Amino acid sequence: MLHAEIDKTFKSGARVTATLDLSAGPSVTVLFGPSGAGKTTLLRCIAGLEELTAGRIVFKDQIWADAAQRRHLPTQKRAIGYLFQDYALFPHLKVRDNIGFGIHELSLSDRSERIMRTATSLQIGDLLDRWPSELSGGQQQRAALARVLVREPELLLLDEPLSALDGVARDHVRGELAQLLRRLQMPAIVVTHDWVDALSLGNRLHVMSRGIVLQEGTPQEVFARPQHAEVAAAVGMENLVKGHVKERGDGVVRLQVGRAELYAPDPQRDHAEFFVCIRGENVMLETGTRGQSSARNHLSGKVVEIASAGSLLKVTVDVGFEIAALVTRQAVADMRLEHGAEVAAVFKASAVHLIPASD
Amino acid sequence: MNWEAILTTLKLASATATVLVFIGLPISYWVAFSKWRWKFLVEAVVALPLVLPPTVLGFYVLVAMGPRSPFGQWYESLTGHGLPFTLEGLVIASTLYSLPFAVQPVAAAFRSVDRRMIEASWTLGVSSWGTFFRVIAPQAKAGLIAGFVLSFAHTVGEFGVVLMVGGNIPGVTRTISIHVYDEVQSLNYASAGMTSFALLVFSFLILSLVYSLNPRRGRII
Numbered sequence: 001m002l003h004a005e006i007d008k009t010f011k012s013g014a015r016v017t018a019t020l021d022l023s024a025g026p027s028v029t030v031l032f033g034p035s036g037a038g039k040t041t042l043l044r045c046i047a048g049l050e051e052l053t054a055g056r057i058v059f060k061d062q063i064w065a066d067a068a069q070r071r072h073l074p075t076q077k078r079a080i081g082y083l084f085q086d087y088a089l090f091p092h093l094k095v096r097d098n099i100g101f102g103i104h105e106l107s108l109s110d111r112s113e114r115i116m117r118t119a120t121s122l123q124i125g126d127l128l129d130r131w132p133s134e135l136s137g138g139q140q141q142r143a144a145l146a147r148v149l150v151r152e153p154e155l156l157l158l159d160e161p162l163s164a165l166d167g168v169a170r171d172h173v174r175g176e177l178a179q180l181l182r183r184l185q186m187p188a189i190v191v192t193h194d195w196v197d198a199l200s201l202g203n204r205l206h207v208m209s210r211g212i213v214l215q216e217g218t219p220q221e222v223f224a225r226p227q228h229a230e231v232a233a234a235v236g237m238e239n240l241v242k243g244h245v246k247e248r249g250d251g252v253v254r255l256q257v258g259r260a261e262l263y264a265p266d267p268q269r270d271h272a273e274f275f276v277c278i279r280g281e282n283v284m285l286e287t288g289t290r291g292q293s294s295a296r297n298h299l300s301g302k303v304v305e306i307a308s309a310g311s312l313l314k315v316t317v318d319v320g321f322e323i324a325a326l327v328t329r330q331a332v333a334d335m336r337l338e339h340g341a342e343v344a345a346v347f348k349a350s351a352v353h354l355i356p357a358s359d
Numbered sequence: 360m361n362w363e364a365i366l367t368t369l370k371l372a373s374a375t376a377t378v379l380v381f382i383g384l385p386i387s388y389w390v391a392f393s394k395w396r397w398k399f400l401v402e403a404v405v406a407l408p409l410v411l412p413p414t415v416l417g418f419y420v421l422v423a424m425g426p427r428s429p430f431g432q433w434y435e436s437l438t439g440h441g442l443p444f445t446l447e448g449l450v451i452a453s454t455l456y457s458l459p460f461a462v463q464p465v466a467a468a469f470r471s472v473d474r475r476m477i478e479a480s481w482t483l484g485v486s487s488w489g490t491f492f493r494v495i496a497p498q499a500k501a502g503l504i505a506g507f508v509l510s511f512a513h514t515v516g517e518f519g520v521v522l523m524v525g526g527n528i529p530g531v532t533r534t535i536s537i538h539v540y541d542e543v544q545s546l547n548y549a550s551a552g553m554t555s556f557a558l559l560v561f562s563f564l565i566l567s568l569v570y571s572l573n574p575r576r577g578r579i580i
Contacts, residue, residue: 075482081482082482084475084479086475088473088475088476088478090476090479090494092497092498102484102485104485148482151484
């Protein structure tokens with residue numbers, strides 16, 4: 001559906017190259033990486049806001065850009081919906097006119113009807129007479145999304161859709177956006193530098209750094225098996241596995257992960273599958289008899305690998321799935337940990353972070 | 360009060376400000392958004408009337424529209440009369456003289472429009488023209504009004520260029536500022552004083568209006 005070979009060199013010498021292929025139907029491709037990696041440049045090239053230095057972009061049967069033939073279809077003619085990082089709502093127009101901005105060619109009654117329908121579906125039907133400056137961050141995002149969706153685009157491009165939000169609002173809007181993207185039945189490309197956003201929203205991940213794509217795959221593949229040190233650093237998560245909900249109650253959820261079971265705080269989301277994230281420094285290792293502890297998770301297994309991780313050691317234990325703990329060299333020596341040693345991985349339920357799996 | 364001079368001045372200033380809307384807008388747009396590397400040369404030319412003595416500018420304009428110049432000859436063949444010492448000639452000269460007063464506030468206002476707003480408009484399928492009228496102009500409204508008002512007011516107050524190009528023909532090219540000069544020359548201080556005071560009040564009101572449009576003072580002028 002979309003085939004993009006992008007090669008963009010700026011006057012400063014900075015260069016961004018990537019190949020993207022999106023198949024028809026609903027899919028969310030996440031461009032993930034630190035700021036300055038070239039993610040937004042890719043999005044802007046696809047939108048036609050930047051001209052390619054080399055390469056081509058084809059959407060369905062339409063050539064959007066072909067540097068060799070000096071073809072560049074203007075942004076206005078590309079069937080895209082582009083959500084800007086800070087939403088770029090027009091400050092001189094009320095929410096209603098912002099949403100209706102791109103459907104000016106319709107009759108007044110059709111326009112009003114479409115604005116109302118889209119606004120209602122995004123739960124901002126009662127905000128139409130407000131100015132953008134009177135909206136909260138989450139409401140601004142919905143207004144900007146409505147302005148994009150009302151035009152019924154065929155490809156959605158979202159640039160850091162959650163970066164203008166923080167804390168509770170961000171968690172809330174992230175969940176809503178993930179649901180919306182699943183509901184929309186159209187391909188989307190999302191740029192983010194936040195791995196929680198990447199996991200929550202995407203079912204295809206391209207990790208970028210310094211203008212190139214380092215790795216691509218499903219979020220789980222990329223996070224679990226980073227092929228580059230840079231990817232590993234970018235994802236920054238030692239333990240990431242998929243888990244299946246077995247039981248929930250009392251604010252706690254019991255999950256099956258591999259052959260093991262573990263407890264986590266109930267994220268209050270109606271999902272059966274979650275990405276289970278545990279930071280290595282939150283996993284303790286114990287040998288010998290089990291003592292009393294407040295930690296809910298106590299998983300026994302055997303050490304399968306001990307590797308250096310900066311000043312610490314990363315000890316990987318097979319407890320039914322592979323879990324990595326970051327511990328000091330002194331601790332490893334004191335406990336006489338070695339390959340094959342019997343050990344228990346101990347961590348509190350609150351150290352487990354669950355992210356709804358988007359598949 | 361010399362109402363004839365006031366009427367001539369108002370006619371000249373309105374015509375000049377109106378012509379500048381049509382000439383100044385595209386120049387301002389180009390100055391604000393062009394990425395041409397030699398753009399500064401055009402900006403310098405536009406700003407020249409700010410530093411040139413009005414007599415120098417007036418001299419060049421007079422030569423350029425005189426009967427021996429190709430432009431002057433072309434105009435005369437078209438209308439049957441020359442440009443110097445006519446109101447049309449004065450409008451051309453005043454347009455050049457007030458150009459920076461129209462271009463600079465408008466270009467500054469265009470530049471201050473957030474680039475992402477313009478791009479957002481494009482991604483919503485709106486053409487460059489549509490984007491200009493629906494995004495750029497409304498957000499640069501204060502600068503547009505300032506540009507119009509300033510070029511009007513600056514034309515009201517001009518002296519050297521009018522004298523060089525228009526001469527001093529009562530009812531045709533004699534403006535308020537020249538009238539004041541004439542009155543002083545003939546030691547008629549009372550009349551000069553009254554007209555000067557009226558011009559002072561007018562100028563103050565105009566500038567107050569411009570500054571009231573612009574909360575962040577000093578950005579537009």
